[in-house]
Amino acid sequence: MGDENRTAAEATARHIEDLILEGSLRPGDPLLAERELALRLEVSRPTLRQGLKLLEQRGLLVADPGGGRRVAPLATSFTDPLVALMASRVEVVEDYLELRATLEGMAAGLAARRASDLDRETLAGCMRRIEAAHDAADPRAEAEADVDLHVALYEASHNVVLLQIMRALSGMLRRGVFHNRDKLYARAEVREVLRRQHRAIHDGVMARDPLAASAAAEAHMRYTRQALAEIAAAEARLDVSLRRIEGGSLTPR
Numbered sequence: 001m002g003d004e005n006r007t008a009a010e011a012t013a014r015h016i017e018d019l020i021l022e023g024s025l026r027p028g029d030p031l032l033a034e035r036e037l038a039l040r041l042e043v044s045r046p047t048l049r050q051g052l053k054l055l056e057q058r059g060l061l062v063a064d065p066g067g068g069r070r071v072a073p074l075a076t077s078f079t080d081p082l083v084a085l086m087a088s089r090v091e092v093v094e095d096y097l098e099l100r101a102t103l104e105g106m107a108a109g110l111a112a113r114r115a116s117d118l119d120r121e122t123l124a125g126c127m128r129r130i131e132a133a134h135d136a137a138d139p140r141a142e143a144e145a146d147v148d149l150h151v152a153l154y155e156a157s158h159n160v161v162l163l164q165i166m167r168a169l170s171g172m173l174r175r176g177v178f179h180n181r182d183k184l185y186a187r188a189e190v191r192e193v194l195r196r197q198h199r200a201i202h203d204g205v206m207a208r209d210p211l212a213a214s215a216a217a218e219a220h221m222r223y224t225r226q227a228l229a230e231i232a233a234a235e236a237r238l239d240v241s242l243r244r245i246e247g248g249s250l251t252p253r
Helices: 003-021 034-041 045-057 081-087 090-114 117-135 139-157 160-174 181-185 188-206 210-245
Strands: 061-063 069-071
Touching: 003 045, 034 045, 045 061, 090 117, 090 139, 090 160, 090 188, 090 210, 117 139, 117 188, 139 160, 139 181, 139 188, 181 188, 181 210, 188 210
Parallel strands: none
Antiparallel strands: 061 069
């Protein structure tokens, strides 16, 4: 590859890298076909192919089974075995929720200051989905809209590091790594509190009030910690009751 071609390919790769970093291209997103992609980027197809190859070598793009390429599954979760170890310890789950409270408050405050009109419409759309799922008594759909609303907050913060870290954490949240959201949304009274809290976060951002948005996000996480602790305590009491009935599974009952 000549110096000129290498420079053009690097510039093409850098442009796509920037889109991935800022969150415009998301993990798993398919790229356009080469012909259209070259036209959009205003480069030749050989230059495009060289740039795409560089990104594949860096692990940012992967081949699509159906042909073409897509963004690699980046920062969708932390896969280190240490994560599974941490998630198995109650005290570490508390630390996770404590961290979430701080970062959620930061994200909401930044979103209130920085959100664009498009960001605000995305956030409003998530809130409408939460309301619709709540009215339909569909806890699974409400839980999914919950996560999407928080991701919309991270995007609206326009802090790239915060966005990428929190996208990874939200990936774990969807998979129930640190706690089981289904247990929260299985309780109608908890769902009602969560709906009101999400509305308060949404309203703070829409009012461009960083203090209100941040306070609402932190209060939401404090409540989540409390509700999860109460659910865990109730489950522990039930386990003891069952063991008593069964004689600890060590008697011929």
